Amino acid sequence: MNHPRRVQLGFRMDEDVRRAIELLEDLKEIESPRILNFSHHDLDGICSAAIIKRLLQRYLNATVVTKLPPRFMLTTSEVEDALADGPFDALVISDKGTFDHYDDFLEYVERVLVIDHHLSDGVPKRCVVYNPSAHRSVPTAASLLCLMLAEELDLTDEYDDFAALMGCRGDFVFDPVLDNCEEFAKPFIERSARKFKNMFEPKVERPTMFDLVDRERTTLINQIGELLHAGCLAHFYQSAERFYGPELVLNCILKLADEKIKLNELNSLGDLLSHLHLPVSQVLSNAYNAFKSDWDLLARRAENSILLNEVQGVGIYLIFAREAPAMQAAPFPAILPYVAMTKLHPLRTSKNHQNVLMIVFCPKTQGVHISMRSTGGVLDCHILCSELARRIKTLYRQNEGISGGGHEKAAECFISGSVPMYAAMHELMSLVREIVQFAKGGSGLEEKVKAFNDDSRIPRP
Numbered sequence: 001m002n003h004p005r006r007v008q009l010g011f012r013m014d015e016d017v018r019r020a021i022e023l024l025e026d027l028k029e030i031e032s033p034r035i036l037n038f039s040h041h042d043l044d045g046i047c048s049a050a051i052i053k054r055l056l057q058r059y060l061n062a063t064v065v066t067k068l069p070p071r072f073m074l075t076t077s078e079v080e081d082a083l084a085d086g087p088f089d090a091l092v093i094s095d096k097g098t099f100d101h102y103d104d105f106l107e108y109v110e111r112v113l114v115i116d117h118h119l120s121d122g123v124p125k126r127c128v129v130y131n132p133s134a135h136r137s138v139p140t141a142a143s144l145l146c147l148m149l150a151e152e153l154d155l156t157d158e159y160d161d162f163a164a165l166m167g168c169r170g171d172f173v174f175d176p177v178l179d180n181c182e183e184f185a186k187p188f189i190e191r192s193a194r195k196f197k198n199m200f201e202p203k204v205e206r207p208t209m210f211d212l213v214d215r216e217r218t219t220l221i222n223q224i225g226e227l228l229h230a231g232c233l234a235h236f237y238q239s240a241e242r243f244y245g246p247e248l249v250l251n252c253i254l255k256l257a258d259e260k261i262k263l264n265e266l267n268s269l270g271d272l273l274s275h276l277h278l279p280v281s282q283v284l285s286n287a288y289n290a291f292k293s294d295w296d297l298l299a300r301r302a303e304n305s306i307l308l309n310e311v312q313g314v315g316i317y318l319i320f321a322r323e324a325p326a327m328q329a330a331p332f333p334a335i336l337p338y339v340a341m342t343k344l345h346p347l348r349t350s351k352n353h354q355n356v357l358m359i360v361f362c363p364k365t366q367g368v369h370i371s372m373r374s375t376g377g378v379l380d381c382h383i384l385c386s387e388l389a390r391r392i393k394t395l396y397r398q399n400e401g402i403s404g405g406g407h408e409k410a411a412e413c414f415i416s417g418s419v420p421m422y423a424a425m426h427e428l429m430s431l432v433r434e435i436v437q438f439a440k441g442g443s444g445l446e447e448k449v450k451a452f453n454d455d456s457r458i459p460r461p
């Protein structure tokens with residue numbers, strides 16, 4: 001038995017966890033079940049997919065088909081396409097949001113399990129959903145939730161731990177240099193810091209995309225996270241067009257386990273790459289070099305952000321810029337929003353705000369991508385992005401191609417289709433002006449935010 005690791009208090013008592021466990025236990029009745037897993041194409045989603053695949057192969061002797069399509073929300077046509085490979089006994093949707101239309105997939109597959117940590121836009125009622133953030137924000141990563149489920153069912157090993165740790169890294173759950181961490185993940189991160197001491201040791205090297213406050217030091221875990229994040233983008237760079245980045249990264253993580261690489265003996269990225277054989281190691285390091293030069297380019301573009309206003313201690317800034325040339329077609333936050341994140345803390349300190357909210361307005365090949373990143377405070381990125389998407393949908397009577405949401409401190413809004421760029425900017429500015437007026441008119445910003453909240457049907461206590 002490997003259950004003394006009762007990682008999170010009350011985990012087993014959670015009704016949603018119990019239903020998720022039951023669904024997986026029931027699959028034991030089927031000899032070698034076929035399971036379809038759709039996971040988010042970012043680092044956390046890929047790490048979730050790695051943990052799910054390893055668990056289901058071990059525990060159920062299952063055949064697991066993993067799909068990492070380049071958009072966040074899973075659609076019916078993607079499910080239909082995947083079913084061309086034959087029927088499945090279960091569909092697992094990980095780190096891809098919690099949407100009520102996920103219930104529709106029960107028409108195609110008998111069991112649907114959603115494992116997620118995004119704020120919800122409507123919780124499905126008939127599938128099994130494990131999402132601690134379904135009704136109020138509980139910052140964590142989907143891969144940690146997958147690991148916790150795996151620990152309840154079966155023996156896990158250091159490679160599952162490593163995958164969950166990388167997922168937490170990708171989703172900014174902890175900062176190993178500052179030694180801080182979101183509450184939910186604390187027991188796990190503390191355990192990992194003991195297990196992978198080599199990866200948590202601060203060192204004076206180039207700061208990574210994950211070093212948001214201390215830009216002097218970094219750690220190996222942040223460097224590996226950045227390398228793998230760049231790997232997820234590999235197919236956008238010409239040298240690696242025949243590889244699909246997310247699959248490449250998934251295979252790297254699985255390979256470390258297959259080859260039993262001693263993770264606690266790695267000392268540098270070079271060590272890690274040397275275990276990954278050609279051509280994969282070459283593709284990864286090329287993508288990483290291209291990523292770093294794109295980063296420097298975008299850091300210059302993001303230098304002159306514009307202060308729009310300050311609302312109850314939150315300085316609201318705007319960056320209006322294009323993505324790196326290779327990323328202009330990426331339908332997700334590729335590099336620029338991460339660059340913007342590194343500007344939050346310097347602005348907070350130098351301009352004396354309690355908090356900073358950065359809005360990144362980025363015209364792309366297909367429409368406009370608006371990202372919001374904040375250090376916290378009264379403005380909630382998820383609510384603002386959801387509200388913006390809702391307004392533009394209503395104005396343009398268009399549902400396809402417009403979406404918004406995410407987390408309190410990081411959210412996205414995608415606007416494509418027939419909506420012109422100036423209209424997206426106009427609606428964004430009206431929203432900001434409204435918030436400012438409410439705040440200054442004394443009628444309580446919380447009430448306004450709550451009104452958005454009710455409008456967008458996001459249940460919160």
Ligand SMILES: [Mn+2]
Nearest residue numbers: 044095142171
């Ligand atoms: Mn995630």
